[in-house]
Amino acid sequence: MYRVQTPLSDSRKNVAYLTIVIAIGILLWSFYDLQVKSYESYLARSERNRVRQVTVEPPRGLIYDRNGILLVENRPSYAVSVIPWEANRSPRVYELLSGYLGYDKEYLLSRVKKNSIGQFQPAKVKRSINLITLSILEEHSIELPGVVYGLFPERFYPTKAGMSHMLGYIREISDADLERFKTRGYKKGDLIGSIGLERSYEEILRGEKGYEYIQVDALGRRISKIETAESKSPIPGNDLHLTIDLGMQLEAENIMRDKRGAIIFLDPSNGEIISFVSAPFYSLATFAGAITPEVWNALQNDESDPLFNRATMSKYPPGSTFKLIAAAAAIDNGIIDRNWTVNCPGYYKLGRRIFKCNKFSGHGKISVVEAIGQSCNVFFYNLMFEIGLEKWYEQSKIFQFDSKTHIDITEENSGMIPDKSLLDNKYGEGKWQEGHLLNLVLGQGDLLVTPIQMVNLMSIIRNEGKYYNPHFAKKYYSANQEIRSFFDIEYHEKVISADISSETWKILKEGMNYVMQGERGTGRFSNLPELDIYAKTGTAQNPHGDDHAWFVGFVEDDRNPLAFAIIVENGGSGGATAAPIGKKLIKKYYDSFASNFALESHTEE
Amino acid sequence: MTAGQYIISKLISLDWLILSVIVILIFLGILAINSATVETTTESFQNNFQRQIIWSIIGIFLLFSVSMLNFRWIYAVAYLLLLGGVLFLLLTYVPAISGSSRRWIWLGGITVQPSEFMKIFLIIGLARLLTDNIKNLKKAKGLILPFFITAFVTLVVLRQPDLGTAMVFPAILFPMLYWAGVPTMTLFVIIAPLISLISAFNLISFVLWIGALLLLLWFSRKSLRFIVIMFVINVSVGLVTPLTWNNLKPYQQQRILTYVNRQLDPRGSGYQVLQSKVAIGSGGIYGKGLGDGTQTQLKFLPEQHTDFIISLIGEELGFIGVSVILVLFMLLLFRMINIASNTKNLFESLILLGGAAMLLFQVFINIGMTTGIVPVTGLPLPFISYGGSSLIALMLLMGMVQIGNFET
Numbered sequence A: 001m002y003r004v005q006t007p008l009s010d011s012r013k014n015v016a017y018l019t020i021v022i023a024i025g026i027l028l029w030s031f032y033d034l035q036v037k038s039y040e041s042y043l044a045r046s047e048r049n050r051v052r053q054v055t056v057e058p059p060r061g062l063i064y065d066r067n068g069i070l071l072v073e074n075r076p077s078y079a080v081s082v083i084p085w086e087a088n089r090s091p092r093v094y095e096l097l098s099g100y101l102g103y104d105k106e107y108l109l110s111r112v113k114k115n116s117i118g119q120f121q122p123a124k125v126k127r128s129i130n131l132i133t134l135s136i137l138e139e140h141s142i143e144l145p146g147v148v149y150g151l152f153p154e155r156f157y158p159t160k161a162g163m164s165h166m167l168g169y170i171r172e173i174s175d176a177d178l179e180r181f182k183t184r185g186y187k188k189g190d191l192i193g194s195i196g197l198e199r200s201y202e203e204i205l206r207g208e209k210g211y212e213y214i215q216v217d218a219l220g221r222r223i224s225k226i227e228t229a230e231s232k233s234p235i236p237g238n239d240l241h242l243t244i245d246l247g248m249q250l251e252a253e254n255i256m257r258d259k260r261g262a263i264i265f266l267d268p269s270n271g272e273i274i275s276f277v278s279a280p281f282y283s284l285a286t287f288a289g290a291i292t293p294e295v296w297n298a299l300q301n302d303e304s305d306p307l308f309n310r311a312t313m314s315k316y317p318p319g320s321t322f323k324l325i326a327a328a329a330a331i332d333n334g335i336i337d338r339n340w341t342v343n344c345p346g347y348y349k350l351g352r353r354i355f356k357c358n359k360f361s362g363h364g365k366i367s368v369v370e371a372i373g374q375s376c377n378v379f380f381y382n383l384m385f386e387i388g389l390e391k392w393y394e395q396s397k398i399f400q401f402d403s404k405t406h407i408d409i410t411e412e413n414s415g416m417i418p419d420k421s422l423l424d425n426k427y428g429e430g431k432w433q434e435g436h437l438l439n440l441v442l443g444q445g446d447l448l449v450t451p452i453q454m455v456n457l458m459s460i461i462r463n464e465g466k467y468y469n470p471h472f473a474k475k476y477y478s479a480n481q482e483i484r485s486f487f488d489i490e491y492h493e494k495v496i497s498a499d500i501s502s503e504t505w506k507i508l509k510e511g512m513n514y515v516m517q518g519e520r521g522t523g524r525f526s527n528l529p530e531l532d533i534y535a536k537t538g539t540a541q542n543p544h545g546d547d548h549a550w551f552v553g554f555v556e557d558d559r560n561p562l563a564f565a566i567i568v569e570n571g572g573s574g575g576a577t578a579a580p581i582g583k584k585l586i587k588k589y590y591d592s593f594a595s596n597f598a599l600e601s602h603t604e605e
Numbered sequence B: 001m002t003a004g005q006y007i008i009s010k011l012i013s014l015d016w017l018i019l020s021v022i023v024i025l026i027f028l029g030i031l032a033i034n035s036a037t038v039e040t041t042t043e044s045f046q047n048n049f050q051r052q053i054i055w056s057i058i059g060i061f062l063l064f065s066v067s068m069l070n071f072r073w074i075y076a077v078a079y080l081l082l083l084g085g086v087l088f089l090l091l092t093y094v095p096a097i098s099g100s101s102r103r104w105i106w107l108g109g110i111t112v113q114p115s116e117f118m119k120i121f122l123i124i125g126l127a128r129l130l131t132d133n134i135k136n137l138k139k140a141k142g143l144i145l146p147f148f149i150t151a152f153v154t155l156v157v158l159r160q161p162d163l164g165t166a167m168v169f170p171a172i173l174f175p176m177l178y179w180a181g182v183p184t185m186t187l188f189v190i191i192a193p194l195i196s197l198i199s200a201f202n203l204i205s206f207v208l209w210i211g212a213l214l215l216l217l218w219f220s221r222k223s224l225r226f227i228v229i230m231f232v233i234n235v236s237v238g239l240v241t242p243l244t245w246n247n248l249k250p251y252q253q254q255r256i257l258t259y260v261n262r263q264l265d266p267r268g269s270g271y272q273v274l275q276s277k278v279a280i281g282s283g284g285i286y287g288k289g290l291g292d293g294t295q296t297q298l299k300f301l302p303e304q305h306t307d308f309i310i311s312l313i314g315e316e317l318g319f320i321g322v323s324v325i326l327v328l329f330m331l332l333l334f335r336m337i338n339i340a341s342n343t344k345n346l347f348e349s350l351i352l353l354g355g356a357a358m359l360l361f362q363v364f365i366n367i368g369m370t371t372g373i374v375p376v377t378g379l380p381l382p383f384i385s386y387g388g389s390s391l392i393a394l395m396l397l398m399g400m401v402q403i404g405n406f407e408t
Helices: A010-037 A039-048 A092-101 A104-116 A129-141 A175-180 A196-200 A248-256 A295-303 A319-332 A368-374 A377-387 A391-400 A420-427 A434-441 A450-461 A502-518 A574-604 B003-015 B018-035 B043-067 B070-093 B114-132 B141-158 B163-180 B184-199 B205-218 B224-249 B249-261 B266-283 B309-342 B346-370 B388-407
Strands: A051-056 A069-080 A124-129 A147-156 A170-172 A191-193 A210-216 A221-225 A239-242 A261-267 A271-278 A341-344 A347-348 A353-354 A364-367 A466-468 A473-477 A483-484 A493-495 A532-542 A546-555 A562-568 B105-107 B109-110
Touching: A010 A039, A010 B163, A010 B266, A010 B309, A010 B346, A039 B266, A069 A092, A092 A104, A092 A124, A092 A129, A104 A124, A124 A129, A124 A147, A124 A420, A129 A147, A175 A546, A196 B105, A248 A261, A248 A271, A248 A391, A248 A574, A261 A391, A261 A450, A261 A574, A295 B184, A319 A368, A319 A377, A319 A434, A319 A450, A319 A532, A319 A574, A341 A377, A347 A377, A347 A434, A353 A377, A353 A434, A353 B114, A364 B114, A368 A377, A368 A502, A377 A434, A391 A420, A391 A434, A450 A466, A450 A502, A450 A546, A450 A562, A493 B109, A502 A546, A532 A574, A546 A574, A546 B249, A562 A574, A562 B018, B018 B043, B018 B309, B043 B388, B070 B114, B070 B346, B070 B388, B109 B388, B114 B141, B114 B346, B114 B388, B141 B163, B163 B184, B163 B346, B184 B205, B205 B224, B266 B309, B266 B346, B309 B346, B346 B388
Parallel strands: none
Antiparallel strands: A051 A210, A069 A124, A069 A147, A170 A191, A210 A221, A239 A473, A261 A271, A261 A562, A341 A364, A347 A353, A466 A493, A473 A483, A532 A546, A546 A562, B105 B109
8 A cells, every 4th residue: 555665775865865966066067157157258248248149131042044044133132120129118219210211100010010020039121221211220320229220132133024924023921821831940021932933943042041149239230240159151042044035035025015815935845934924914123122002902903914824824715726626536536537528618507596617608628637727617516516525525634624734833723624514504404505515616615724724735736645744944053053953854744644546646737737838727827938837726706805816836846846825815816916926936936046056156167 | 633733733844944945936036027027018027927926825825735635635536636637738739728839728817737737746646656566666567557657748748849848757757766666777778778869969979878888788797688689779779860860851850850849949049048148147156136137137038037037047146146046946855855765655755756856857957958058948947937837836746745744
C-alpha cells in the first residue's frame, strides 16, 4: 500500500542536492558573467541603447525575354514606416505624417494597424515616396519620432511593352496568403507576386530576406550597425528568362492597341510562348508603386475590362475553326473518307427551317479537304448527322477541350463543350432540336473555348497528337550567375490518349493548307508563298454584337515552327480581319530570322 | 480532535520557511510585473498587474486549503485526478472553447492553460503508479505505463504547440523513476540514444560523447554483449540523424523546426536574447533601481512580464536581486528534497521529488534562456512570471508540500 517506503539510499539524496547546486550554480555564474564581468560593455550599450532589428529586403529577380533583353528590373525607392511604440507617445506624429504623405489620418492609422507586427517593429505605411517627400520627412524628423524610412526595391519596366497579363504584378501580401504561406517567412507588409508570372514564379524570384541589428538614437534615427551581433545578408532572387520575343510582343501589342481580343504565338515543338497579348491591357507601371484606391477602382470599373486576361480566361464561341473537330471525328471513326462528298446548293433544309451556307451561291460538290478550306457549312451540317453528338463530344475531349492547358500562370479557365446531359439539363430531355447540333458543328451555340485552348489544338494537329504545356519560363539564373537552371521540357510534354490515324492528320493538314493556298481558300489573301502555312479562319456569331474574328493555325518550318491563335472581338469576318493580322506577325517572325542570318553572316566575314 | 483543533495543529506544523520563500518570490514577481506595466498606457497591461495580485490571494488561500488535506485522500483519488487532468488538457483541442493556438481554453471570461495543471496531476498520477508498482520497477513491465502516460501528455502538449511546457513532463518522469529506485543503468540505457541524437549534430561533441559512453560502459562491468549492443545502437542513431537531417531541403528543416516550436524564429528570439542580455548586463551588481531600467522601460524587451521577467529583475535589481531569487529557489528545493528524504511515505516522497524536479527544470530553462545559455522556449518562471494558471497550479503543489511536512 501507499505507506510502503523503501529506505532511500544516501546516494540518491546526494545526487538530488548536487543537481540543485550545479544548476543554480550555472545560473549564478551566467549572471556573474553578464552583470559583473561584462557590466561595463553592456552598460555602455544600454546607455545609447536602442537596439533594433531591421530586415534587409532582397532585390527581386529580374525578368528577361528569350534574347536576353531586360523586361522587368528594380529601381530603388523609399518606403516610410512607423514604429507604433514611439509614435504613439506623441500623438501629433500621425497628424503631421498624414499631411506630408497626403493620406487621411484614419487611413494612415489603419495602415499602421494592418502592417503592424509588434509595438517595436516598423509597420510600413507607404512605399515609393518621392525625394521631395523624403526630404520633408528628413527636415521634420525631430517632430516625427518613430517615423523611419528605408530603401525598398520597386518594379520598373524599361521596355514599351505592356505584357501586363503575362508578367502580373506584386502587391502587399493579403491575410489569406499570409496564412497559406506562414512557414515561408512572410511578414505583414511584405510584397508577394499577386498574379501572372510574378505569382507563379514567386519562389524563384523573391530571394531571401536578410537582417541586421542597428542602434538608433532617442529619435529613432539609425546610428550604426551592430557589428558584433549576428546579421545576415539578403540573397537576391533568381533572374527569370522567358520564352517571349520582345519584338514580336511589341508588334502584337501594337496591332491590338485599339481592339479587344487575344493573340498567342508559340513554338509547337516545345510549348514556348513567343508572344502573348490580351487586349485591352493596362500599364504595369501603375502597379509598380503603391496603387491608390482611385486608380484601382477605375481599372476595375473600366467597361473594356483591361484587368481580365482574355487569352486564357475568356470563353468565346470558336466559330468555324471548330469544324476541324467534326472532320477529325468523322475520319478517324471511319464514318467518311477523303472521297466522301456533299452537294452544297448554298443552303440546308431541316424540316421547315433553312440553314444558310457561308457562300450564297453554294459550293457544289465538295470533299472534306475542300470543305475545310472553304469552310462550307452545308458539308458540315450533313457531316454532323453522320457523326452524332456523342462522337463529336468525344473528339473534342481527345483534343483537350475539356481541360485547362496548364500554362504557367494561374489565371486560366477551361471552355465548355456540351454533351447530351448538358443539353438535356439546359433545355430539358428531348427538348433540344437537331438545329442545336447544326449550331454546334459551326462552333456556335453552347460551345465555348479559350484562345489558349485553340492554340493548343494547333500544336496537337501540327505534332500529330503531341503537345507541350504552353509556358513562358525558359530558365533562371541565381543573381551571381553561378547556378543556371532550365525548366525541363520533358515535363511539359503531353501525348493525347487516342490513337488517331495518320490519314486523319493528313486530311486535317491538307484542309488547313487549302485554307491558305487553295484557290478558294478562306485565308488565301493572307498567304505568304515562301512559307508553309496551315490555318483555319472562323467568324463566330455573338449575340451581343458584331461577329468575333478568328484565325488559328501553324507554320511548318524545320527550325522554327510556329502555332498561333488570334481572336478579335467584334472584328467581323476571320478571313478579313484576323487573318491579315496573322500574316503580318508571321512575316515579322520569319523576317527576324532572315535578318539575324544576314547579320550573322555579315559579322562572320 | 475537533475540526478547530485539527486546523490549528495543522497551522502550527506548517513549514514556515517554505511559506516565507514562496511569499517573498510572489511579492518580488508582483513588484516586477508592476514595474513592467507601470508606464504602459495600454489597459490590458495594467490589468495584468491587478490580476496577478488577485491570483496570488486565491493561490495562498488554496495553499492553506490543500495543506489541511491528508495524503491518504490524495492517494485515493490520484488516478481520478490524472484522468481529469488529461481530459481537461484535451479540451484545448475543442475548437469552440480554445483559441487559435491551442494552449488556452476559455472558461467563463478567463483563459486557463490546462497544461499547467497537467504537470501537477501527472506528478500525483505517477507517484501512485510508481508506489503501486514498486516491486516491478526493476523490470520493463513496471515502466511501460509511466512512460506511456508521460509520452501521451507530452505529445498532446507538443502538438498545441508548446515545446517548453511539453519538455517539463519527461523532466518530471525521469527524476521520479530514479527516486523510486529504477536502476541508474536502466535510465541511462533509455536516455543515451537521445544524447546521441542531439550530440550527433556536431562531430566533436558526438565523438566525445561516444568516448564517454564507452568508458562508462567499460566500468559498469556489464557483459560484452550488452556493451556491443549499446555501442551499435548509439552510433547508428548518431550516424542516421545528421544524414537524414542533411538530406532534407532547408525549407523542410525549417518546417520541422517550426512545427516543433512555433516560437523558433531565429531572428525574433535572437533579438529577444540580445535585448535580454543587454538588460541584465547593464544592471550590474546593484541594478538601476525598480522602475528605472532603461531597457525595460523603453519596452525593447518583448514578453518582459511573462517569460523574460528575470531580465527585468536583472536590470532593475542587479546581481544582488537575482542572487536573492536564486538562493530562495535553492532553499525551497533543498527543503523539498529534505522532506522527501525523511518521510516514511513513498507516495508523498515521490510527489515532493516530482515537484522539485519540475521547479528546478523550469527555473533552469527559463532563467537560462534569458542569459543565452539555453535556447528560447516558452516557459514561465515559477511564482514570478505573470500568469494565473501557472501560479494556481504551483500553489496546489505547495499545499501538498505542506501536508508532507505535517505527516513527516
